[in-house]
Amino acid sequence: MSPCHIRKLTAQGLAPVDYTAESLAEAAQYEPHAGVYTVTNTFNTFQVLKFDAHLDRLEDSARQAHIPLQLDRPKLRQALHLMIREAGFGDVRFRVTVPADDPETFILSLEPFKPLSPELIASGVRCQTSAVIRSNPEAKTTDWMHDRTSIEAALPPGVYTALLVDEQGTILEGINSNFYAVLRRELRTAGAGVLPGIAQQIVFEVAPAILPVNREAVTVTQISSLNEAFITSSSRGVLPVVAINDIQIGEGRPGPYTMSIRHAYLAWMDTHLEDL
Template sequence: MPCYIRRLTPDGLQPVNYEADSLAEAAQYEPDNGVYTVANSFNKTQVLKIDAHLDRLEDSARRANIPLQLDRQHLRSALRQMILEANFGDVRFRVTVSAQSPGTFILSIEPFAPPNTALIEQGVRCITAPNSARESAETKSTHWMHARKALQEAMPSDIYDTFLLDVNGYIMEGLGANFYAIFKDELRTANSGVLQGISRQIVLEVAPAIIHVNAKAVHKTQISRFTEAFLTSSSRGIIPVVEIDGIIIGDGKPGPNTLALRDAYQRWVHTHLEEL
């Protein structure tokens, strides 16, 4: 099923001059010097923390010196119209704005299904990439959307994500996700040098009732001592990580804290949905 793509101008939705089968394929047609956000819908036209996504889009634009002109209601109405027209059911959508046209948005949507239950029940295997941490990581830029393609293509087929290491070997984030480790009975996650993910906001809200939180990055040399690990993104929620660089985490299965956090996360999500 193809991706459904439109430009949103002050005058409304307009067609684009290209086609794509997915958000990933559509990315090649989007500008290198812009900012974006990605989220998904629930129950067809409900969304989660949409204002937080748009807050971050505005913040990314400020950091990139893009004079973003954002009419939130106009954007929400357009997204809702596209979701209803496409009739995909639940969708994953991307909102992109370029430095050249800060008053025009590229809206792209594709059918969405939540992560396969096997990913949650079995966990995923990941690797690290040395000295790969992003500059200006707090900005969700289209430049990174294009630049990360080389790292994505370099991953073996059985590897789910690559974690970016800073110059000193600390684990920062994934290619499109935040990273967390449970280490010395604490939930550890980098607090700076990473994108402040929307799903990360939820994790940090629900986690203190389950485990002590220490917003400090962990080092690659500590991987063998992690008892649990996971990653998060808006479209996937919490995904357990059971192996990094060939090192088994804990007993090689999603751990009790990770699963408790995921349950709390899912409960939070379903009590905070709103209509577009």
């Protein structure tokens, strides 16, 4: 079996697709440029975190894209459960895609889930800014899923991901993550012009007990002044950033605020997992 398990969910149930792929990233090339999607992962094989929040955002993205989505959540959950059992991967990372031209058919793709290594968390990652602007950042649309591949391909060796900046130099978000910076004992992140992240919802729950949160983004001119930085996404959780554009952040290693937020995030997650 291909490492990526893919099916269509139609009104009649699950059906095969006419392609195979080794990963979600490879499978994306066969998916439509017009549509909406969401990506997350399972824990303990059949448990999920804030899955209804993912589906809420999927519905909101469809509204923004003028896609008449009618979402049967129990049916979708049942189909995913069956596919996870069929695949036998254990924990999976999966994508739900709704094509604009056929919103009654969902494309369900899953691959084995590989959590971040302890070494990557301990060392942190390097990022690079990009001036590419998303046409509608507040909707999770498939055109961006395709467009960002060229940004990823152009990243130099050793750079983990790109951070999007606007014409004023404001650091908005990662290409598939939210971005945060600690500046003068305050957590800063963009409050507009970005995709509302599901992992970000958890950060906003736990971070205020650790330091004040200010939803005003930092700029590229402030990179050298940042004390700490990190990105979040559903599959990564909290991932420290130690350099941007080859400029060291703080002491060049994951900072105490970042790691406190990461530990609080994991504790929150442990008490909020639910069955798929």
